Amino acid sequence: MGSNSYGIHCMGGGSNYIIRGNRISDKSEYGIVFYHLGTDLDPLQVIDNIVISNNLVENISDGTGTDAKGMGIYLQTVEKAVVSDNIVRNTLIGRDTLTVNRQLSPAAISINGSREVTCTGNLIEKSRIDGIGVTNSVTGSRGTIIANNVVLGIKKTGISLYTVNNCAVQGNIIEGNCSNEAGIDIHSSAARRSSDIIVSGNQIKSGFRMGINTFKSTGSGFDRISITDNRINDCELYYIYLSAINVLKCEGNTISNDTVTMVAGGSSIRVDANENLLISDNVLIGSPTVKLKRGLQSSNNVFGKITDNIIRNIQDPTYRLYTVGESLDITNNLLE
Secondary structure (H helix, E strand, O other): OOOOOEEEEEEOOEEEEEEEOOEEEEEOOEEEEEEOOOOOOOOOOOEEEEEEEOOEEEEEEOOOOOOOOOOOEEEEOEEEEEEEOOEEEEEOEOOOOOOOOHHHOOEEEEEEOOEEEEEEOOEEEEEOOEEEEEEOOOOOOOOEEEEOOEEEOOOOEEEEEEOOEEEEEEOOEEEOOOOEEEEEEEEOOOOOOEEEEEEEOOEEOOOEEEEEEEEOOOOOOEEEEEEEOOEEEOEEEEEEEEEOEEEEEEEOOEEEEOOOOOOOOOEEEEEEOOEEEEEEOOEEEEOOOOOEOOOEEEEOOEEEEEEOOEEEOEOOHHHOEEEEOOEEEEEOOEEO
16 A cells, blocks of 8 residues: 555644554555654644554565664654554564664654654564654653553564653563563653653563663753553563662562573662662562572662562572662561
8 A cells, every 4th residue: 555665644734634444565664654844843734633543564664775764653743643453563674773763763653752642552563673662852742652552573672762751651561582672761862851751560571681771861861750560571681770860669560580591780670870769569589490680789879768679589699689879768678
């Protein structure tokens, strides 16, 4: 369906689009693309009220040589969109996977600089880079919900958030393929912090170096990040790594290791240089035969509490619960 470059292509402005029940394959730029012209949400050129559902999008490549295309579904600066129950597979063919620029959100489903987008119930398979990507390229972008999607066999990251505000990532199933980068990755840039992000109730399965990760650029960081009730198993380096966050909650997560031998220095939960943190009610359990390398590792945090965590079957007993360079309230943890 569509030209050789695009399946369905909307550029400029418009409202009340319904894209449903289409089969799109073998395109050299995008499967479905909505692209707002201009640098901000100009009311004369807004693209809004979009429904993209029950489509099959597959075999999408970057045939331009620009290393900037190949997304299955790409939303650039739109408002009020629902992307639901689509199958998106085998995307970003031909993209450089060694040096990845996430400012344009290189993912099977890519949400760039948009407001009030709900991405739910989609099946994503075999993306050459990321599964679902959200990038805040426009000041004031907000309100993205990524919920109940299944992401399988991707090359890099399951769900990537790059300088994002007001975003919820909930109830997704993410499964890696060999040594992928991260299940869920949250970035800030030197120019813009990421803030008000909820990551809750996700299942991150084997195949990742890191389960849930934050990465900050120089001079930046994060505000109000909540990581709760996620289940993560069989990671190589960090199951949860959280750094440079002001107001952090990491609560009720379950970490288990069945088959993967963690690399040297790896930790189940590592928290560094955060302020106002609560680390509570997490369960960290290695198997009797393949133990977790380290338990809960905390350094240079300011103001907070580590309480009511269960930590069991840790290979290095020094690092069952290890803190340095900080003043925290550490109470009621069970270490075995």
